[in-house]
Amino acid sequence: MNLLEIDTKKYIPKILEAVIETWGEEYRYILVEKANKIKNINYIDERGILHYHRFLENCIQKYLSLKFLEEIGVDTSQDDKNLGLPLDSNTKEQMNQYFGNRCIFSPDFWKDAKGIFAFDKEVIEDFRKTSVEEGQIEFLNPLRGNSEITISNYEQFKQTKEYSKLLKQIHHYLDIYKKLDHEMKKYNKKIQKYSDYVDSEDKRKERILDLKRCELYQEIESELPESLRKYLDLKYQTLEQKLRFLFPELDEKSYIEFFSKKDEDNLETETCNVYALRLCYLRRVGIHNNLNIYDNSKEKYEECLKQPGTQEFIPSFELVDKITRTREKKYEEGIKEFIFTSQTFLENFGQMDNLEETKEYVYNLILNRTKVANIPLADEKNNYPAIFFPIRPSYNGILDLAYIHEFIHALLYFSLYDNRWGSGFDICDDDPALLNPYRLNKRKYERLNETITDIYAVKVKNILHKKGIYLFEPKELVNEDNSAWNNTSLIVRKMLNPFLEKFHHEVILSLVTANYSILLDKVGSENFEELNDCINKVDYLIDCGLNLENPEHKPELIIEYKKEMSRLEKIYHNMDNRIQVVTEAHK
Amino acid sequence: MDIRRIIFIKKSPFRMEYLFLLQLNGNENMIRFTGLESRTDKESINSKVVNDTIVTNFLEHFFRIVSNWNDTYINKNTLDATTWNIVIEYKNGKQKEYQGVDSYPINFDSLERLIDKTIKEIGGD
Incomplete structure (x- = not known):
């Protein structure tokens, strides 16, 4: 496939x-x-591939979880063997017992002092002795069906034959885990082509849209408010920096566009999110550095407007309209080019x-x-x-x-x-x-x-x-x-x-x-x-x-x-x- | 922001209804969502409490993505239609709605990617 x-x-x-x-x-x-x-x-469809990749990772997780339990002798017959369906709740519980509540057969997994990993050589070396021992006791008590082992008697328990026997068993579990973990890595390498494909397509799209952002900037630069142009020239050396500031994403309305006629008309009747995004703009142009990202009120906005210098950064409706039209046109051109090529x-x-x-x-x-x-x-x-x-x-x-x-x-x-x-x-x-x-x-x-x-x-x-x-x-x-x-x-x-x-x-x-x-x-x-x-x-x-x-x-x-x-x-x-x-x- | 909640629902022919809901309760904000891979209603809806940074970041991008959208996008010349609907509810009782039938704003994908990213950030799918 x-x-x-x-x-x-x-x-x-x-x-x-x-x-x-x-x-x-x-x-x-x-x-x-x-x-x-x-x-x-x-x-x-890149997003579809990305999700399918995740689906395959989930399938291998289920496959290896069932294989682990079967190899240590746990009955998993009640679990639906269809890998696309989640693990049965009983099986999940069994897995939790051995590994803690985590997805172990996942590329993002890292070992800590939980479940059988509390007995893993690397974990013992890397973690504090008390965390390791707490993890070991947490695993051993349910396995023995009681809660007799405590920190205070653990050293004593470690001298018993029962402990030696359990330790041997746990090391056997760890060996099985290592074998299956290797299998998981091999499989994930096989399906890496999907995430690689999505990454390369995302980069290709980004390159196309970056060029379109440059075109957008060139088309509107001369019409920007003078204060804003001076600010951009002073603060940013490169065109790329200016673009990142003014049009961070071509597919999203930029902050400056929230000064449109439509937003102005809706200020009182609709929402307050326009205030929030206008305040973002004012914060970004650096004239109101004291604003924080949670400032979004009408009062705060009006207070900013009254401060000297603010008005000079506010674009006209005509300019905002032109920016929006040009940005949307450039984005559509970019998407078309991405698909067509x-x-x-x-x-x-x-x-x-x-x-x-x-x-x-x-x-x-x-x-x-x-x-x-x-x-x-x-x-x-x-x-x-x-x-x-x-x-x-x-x-x-x-x-x-x-x-x-x-x-x-x-x-x-x-x-x-x-x-x-x-x-x-x-x-x-x-x-x-x-x-x-x-x-x-x-x-x-x-x-x-x-x-x-x-x-x-x-x-x-x-x-x-x-x-x-x-x-x-x-x-x-x-x-x-x-x-x-x-x-x-x-x-x-x-x-x-x-x-x-x-x-x-x-x-x-x-x-x-x-x-x-x-x-x-x-x-x-x-x-x-x-x-x-x-x-x-x-x-x-x-x-x-x-x-x-x-x-x-x-x-x-x-x-x-x-x-x-x-x-x-x-x-x-x-x-x-x-x-x-x-x-x-x-x- | 004076938003009570944002609800995104998508019904495509081959899967169960997809839900993403951001609920702003003052002290405790919550995101509820169905797993993207789930296909039956046997699979439960996930709920996660989320911090202010995630909410602020989500809302900022969300409004920048949707604020120039038309209210409706309808394409009747199609089979196996997917319907979608976004409702923004405000604390003052007002609401704003966007909807579509097999037709989408050009940057609809950006919204879905934002939702994917947010769910991933909160340890969801």
Whole structure:
């Protein structure tokens, strides 16, 4: 597994086979054709890599903790062996007994006189005798099941055979720890490429943004208040120093910008944080050295304003406006350059039409963390579905499922007029008539479509994993708990299962052809609409906190849920009735 | 500052709701957060008491990052939307809110990095 070189394209044939196995061989031709149109954009999200690196460190910690306990003979069978999940509380307690309440298999760990380390040669040499002995006693008493050993009788205890036996045992534990610690270091070295990558990308970004900060300064320098310019020239020798002072970060509003017209207008009505940040500015320009970082009151600010010389450092609204506009423009230019010149972007953009227009379009999709999108390629006069799949901070343990979910969306993509598009039962549109009546930030068919996509994604993932095919992550890191997938609830998935089983052929045919009349003719469009509404309602109840395992928590939601379940039963009954009536009529 | 609390919530499709909450109680300031890696509500919300330096540093950067943001960022032309929401509550009862659906201010990443850094500083994730 190398997260820096993920090539999702190579997984598509395997996923496609599992989709065909789930939906039916009769759809092979159309599915292969649709899959061929999908564009995969595998750029790297540094923050995602950083979090995944931490996840891997946590996994190795769990692996080595379990291995340690097993090697010293502790039963760990109750612990979930999935390394992506935290240690079971009992196991954690066992570890605490041996090592104190610390993450021992971590690169940041340093030994002190706690747990078995109180008997470690280096610790004995480095720590005060009393701390070492206190640590040893603290470890020995629970191990012996009493608290008989004290500082005063410890020397005496050390002369006993029992002590010699325990010491031998503890040294054996320390040997096991050393062996596992070596294993941890070896593994961490292996995954260091991730933190190295993030560091180098951070530096690359910093270099780009530093140049943009210089450009910003050059553009506004001549317009700065004279006192401020003189102050900067006097206090700072280099441009870099001046920049650090005036624009410490390009992505954050600088202190001088808090003298804007908007901030002035909001001073009385909104918040006092503007006072705090203006006082920061005054402190930084050195005319009010007596201010401390906690000064933030209106009174303090007004007191400063009255002092001679202060007003000369205060910029005009026009200047502040120009600074803000220029800084934001420079920051955007910097971020664009950072993305456009990244190795992964260049490699991925190769599969596009190479037009500036498309590049800009893709940049905006990346900025908005898009997962699946419609990409109009100008030179081909065609629209394509695209999957954006960087490793994100929340994807650990579920990379296969996350990608399969997006793949199904892309597979069921359809293009409409005016660059409008949809996938499955959902149309990506802000038409008010197509809003979810219970959750206005969702579309009418969005939750139904997401639930169906999840049901199939889980099936496809299970097929692959049962065959031993793991795509992005090795088996031991994969979280197979499907309820942990938070996109849609198991409750709504369960509601839709009978529908998908009974009308499998009609559902799949409608989805792959984007011709819904096949399904609607079969079940009746009014019944389908009712089913969609029922799903939206229950999904809303879940969002409000419906908890079937704890009916006493918000019982009013349980009552509503039960009503919806009766309604669902009626909907399925109506669908059956309709089929019967239509069949009779055909006879 | 006259702030009572700052709440940041992000709901992305593939994980449990992410929460970062800074509560300013005068004598005792507290940060509550869900681990970035947690995916089920079985995993508890962490709470840490934080000192004034951490709070002041966080607030200074926080306001410098968000103060030019629009109130809403909405992108409806998307699947698997992530929703986010920031509420700043003041002691006088006023509140300021920023929210978004699959659309972000250009420096949104800076806010998330600030939160990561703060959590790391208090010995969180």
